[in-house]
Amino acid sequence: MIYFLRHGLDDETYIGGWSDVDLTKVGIEQVREICHVLERLPIKKIISSDIKRARTTAQIVSEYLNIPVEYSSDYRELNKGDLTGLDKDVALTLYPDYIDNVGVDTRYPNGESLIDLYKRISELISIIDTYDEVLIVTHRGVINMVYFLMNNRLPDNNKKQFGVTHASVHEYDNKNKVIRKVDK
Numbered sequence: 001m002i003y004f005l006r007h008g009l010d011d012e013t014y015i016g017g018w019s020d021v022d023l024t025k026v027g028i029e030q031v032r033e034i035c036h037v038l039e040r041l042p043i044k045k046i047i048s049s050d051i052k053r054a055r056t057t058a059q060i061v062s063e064y065l066n067i068p069v070e071y072s073s074d075y076r077e078l079n080k081g082d083l084t085g086l087d088k089d090v091a092l093t094l095y096p097d098y099i100d101n102v103g104v105d106t107r108y109p110n111g112e113s114l115i116d117l118y119k120r121i122s123e124l125i126s127i128i129d130t131y132d133e134v135l136i137v138t139h140r141g142v143i144n145m146v147y148f149l150m151n152n153r154l155p156d157n158n159k160k161q162f163g164v165t166h167a168s169v170h171e172y173d174n175k176n177k178v179i180r181k182v183d184k
Contacts, residue, residue, distance in 0.1 A: 001041075001042065001174070002128055002134050002174055003043060003170070003171055003182070004135075004142075004169070004170040004179075005061070005135055005136070005137045005167065005169050005170075006138065006139060006143055007023065007031075007049075007053040007054045007137065007138070007139065007166070008024075008026070008028060008031040008056075009030055009166045010022060010024060014087055015080055015083045015086045016053075016077060016080070016084075017080030017081075017085075017108075018051060018076055018079050018080070018084050019052075020051065021053060023053055023057065027166060028060065031057050031167050034167045034168075035064040035065070041135075043065060044134070045133065046058055046062055046068070046069045046135045047070045047071075047135070048069050048070070048071050049071075049072070049137060049139060050071040050073050050076065051077065051139070054138060054139065057167070058137040061137065067135075075142055076139070076142075077139035077141045078114065078139075079111040080108045080112075081108040082108065083095055083109070095109070102114075102157070103157075104155055104157060114141075114157070117142075117145055121149065125146070128146075131174070141159075143162070144159065146179055147162040147164075147179055150179045163181045164181075169181070170182065
């Protein structure tokens, strides 16, 4: 069994992607709360995205579970290129075509498209499938792609359809190719 954990709440007034925006106080509390769920799961290893909000999340979990973290760029969110880390109001002014109406195959300037992320995670699934009792600390986009892949669907722009909320846990049965949200 593989477990995915989305990072806690970060400052959402900025464009995320590969930005180094960290968790808010609320985000830190969300992660501390979910540790009570994680302690009941058979986790022997933690792998985390190397983006700051995921690193901070993984650090909190690591200290709570007393399991070291391995960091990897493989589990990064969608690369939003030139928009990465911009204040959303500034991004709306500079890149109005890339806010709220981007097609799944539209590539961010110097970044990725949603289809690119889908392909990237599709290639990672064969590696993830070799894991057992691993927690992967990552981002909504990555976890959503696993849901799309396991449901044999191409991605769409509905980010909320799988319930990948801040500090939520998702159990991936890599033997049966099924993913589901874990209740608190």
